[in-house]
Amino acid sequence: xxxxxxxxxxxxxxVEAAVLVAGLVVALVRHSRAPALFPLRLLATxxxxxxxxxxxxxxxxxxxxxxxxxxxxxLPTDPVVLGGIALGLSYGAYVAEVYRAGIRSVHRGQRDAAxxxxxxxxxxxxHVILPQAxxxxxxxxxxxxxxxxxxxxxxxxxxxxxxxxxxxxxxxQTFNYTPLxxxxxxxxxxxxxxxxLVDRMGGAEGVR
Amino acid sequence: MxxxxxxxxxxxxxxxxxxxxxxxxxxxxxxxxxxxxEHEAVALIGASGSGKSTLLRCIDLLEEIDDxxxxxxxxxxxxxxxxxxxxxxxxxxVFQSYNLFPHLTAxxxxxxxxxxxxxxxxxxxxxxxxxxxxxxxxxxxxxxxPDSLSGGQQQRVAIARAFAGRPRALLLDEVTSALDPELVxxxxxxxxRLKEEGMTMLIATHEMSFAREVADRVAFLHEGRIxxxxxxxxxxxxxxxxxxxxxLRRLLEAGRI
Numbered sequence: 001x002x003x004x005x006x007x008x009x010x011x012x013x014x015v016e017a018a019v020l021v022a023g024l025v026v027a028l029v030r031h032s033r034a035p036a037l038f039p040l041r042l043l044a045t046x047x048x049x050x051x052x053x054x055x056x057x058x059x060x061x062x063x064x065x066x067x068x069x070x071x072x073x074x075l076p077t078d079p080v081v082l083g084g085i086a087l088g089l090s091y092g093a094y095v096a097e098v099y100r101a102g103i104r105s106v107h108r109g110q111r112d113a114a115x116x117x118x119x120x121x122x123x124x125x126x127h128v129i130l131p132q133a134x135x136x137x138x139x140x141x142x143x144x145x146x147x148x149x150x151x152x153x154x155x156x157x158x159x160x161x162x163x164x165x166x167x168x169x170x171x172x173q174t175f176n177y178t179p180l181x182x183x184x185x186x187x188x189x190x191x192x193x194x195x196x197l198v199d200r201m202g203g204a205e206g207v208r
Numbered sequence: 209m210x211x212x213x214x215x216x217x218x219x220x221x222x223x224x225x226x227x228x229x230x231x232x233x234x235x236x237x238x239x240x241x242x243x244x245x246e247h248e249a250v251a252l253i254g255a256s257g258s259g260k261s262t263l264l265r266c267i268d269l270l271e272e273i274d275d276x277x278x279x280x281x282x283x284x285x286x287x288x289x290x291x292x293x294x295x296x297x298x299x300x301x302v303f304q305s306y307n308l309f310p311h312l313t314a315x316x317x318x319x320x321x322x323x324x325x326x327x328x329x330x331x332x333x334x335x336x337x338x339x340x341x342x343x344x345x346x347x348x349x350x351x352x353x354p355d356s357l358s359g360g361q362q363q364r365v366a367i368a369r370a371f372a373g374r375p376r377a378l379l380l381d382e383v384t385s386a387l388d389p390e391l392v393x394x395x396x397x398x399x400x401r402l403k404e405e406g407m408t409m410l411i412a413t414h415e416m417s418f419a420r421e422v423a424d425r426v427a428f429l430h431e432g433r434i435x436x437x438x439x440x441x442x443x444x445x446x447x448x449x450x451x452x453x454x455x456l457r458r459l460l461e462a463g464r465i
Contacts, residue, residue: 112270113307117321118297118373127324131311 023095083155102133238432300370360391
């Protein structure tokens with residue numbers, strides 16, 4: 001079961017890294033004003049609406065079973081990879097909105113001051129707005145990651161031997177619920193420290 | 209479109225011609241004409257909402273004007289073909305509420321523009337940044353963040369920041385209005401120092417005694433137009449226009465002069 005949990009943690013870290021980057025890109029596109037970016041902006045809006053609106057478990061099903069059923073060459077068939085993509089698409093939409101809220105929360109005067117110094121819009125975003133936005137949304141971002149770490153268990157429906165799946169198998173063989181409790185404890189081992197981290201960051205923000 | 213650095217232009221540093229600006233149905237500027245000459249400090253006075261801030265924002269291209277022209281050193285800057293970033297690098301702005309960057313130290317605030325907008329190497333920018341902070345009485349506060357500084361200190365950092373890019377002109381927008389009364393003096397001292405160094409300035413202000421002391425000319429903005437402009441002594445003591453007289457009388461009654 002430890003091996004299974006290790007798979008969960010690895011998947012969690014890979015998806016989290018991808019989501020942090022992709023979410024930021026989507027948020028920046030949605031925040032942009034340039035008329036030339038309109039098609040991208042539309043795409044980003046549709047992406048967020050669709051993937052935030054579909055239950056994560058349904059996405060895992062659709063992508064995990066649907067993509068292999070297309071029998072197209074070149075598409076991944078590994079259930080862990082497909083499950084990771086489904087989770088990434090779902091959480092990327094949430095994280096993009098968190099970033100965007102953070103960017104919008106930075107007072108307009110900050111942008112004015114940055115532009116008045118002769119910075120470009122991109123430089124103002126990079127040096128002035130984003131650093132403040134990211135600091136502000138760090139607690140809600142971590143909160144999403146606690147949720148992601150738990151939802152990694154959803155890929156068990158696709159069959160890979162992750163912790164929850166293994167616990168179910170053992171429980172099915174022995175009619176003993178201990179393995180499920182063990183799995184629950186393993187998840188807590190990661191999510192509780194993450195939650196403490198959220199608290200500490202929230203506290204630090206209050207002091208500043 | 210001058211290639212080689214031209215000799216100091218004989219004309220005004222800033223020339224504003226017939227500038228209009230409306231926000232929706234609200235016409236804020238209705239044809240403003242104003243010039244600021246080299247080394248001159250022009251005080252812009254007028255009631256709240258008379259368009260002083262809007263005018264300064266339009267000059268720095270933070271707002272788009274509806275009609276008219278603004279010239280900087282004889283070149284039109286309000287043409288859509290002009291790169292606003294290049295224009296803003298030649299001007300400095302100090303805002304009413306300081307607008308310091310809270311995640312950066314005082315020194316980082318001062319050097320950000322030099323480093324990223326003007327491409328000055330880090331060491332050189334920081335050396336000059338320290339010099340500037342010291343000049344405005346902030347030696348030893350280089351590594352403090354804005355929230356650990358007083359309002360007066362923050363505004364002095366903001367002045368140093370605007371000055372760091374060696375602008376052709378500084379636009380000061382009610383730089384003492386957000387301050388507690390006992391902190392106003394130190395910021396006005398900083399502006400006096402800029403004046404002594406020959407900085408060209410357009411200063412929107414409510415401080416009539418300060419306008420009288422520092423400004424070479426005072427312009428009264430009323431209902432979106434400059435209705436009277438002149439030497440501080442004559443305009444403030446013996447205004448010609450009825451609107452100016454009424455404005456000054458109200459300030460007097462409110463104990464603001």
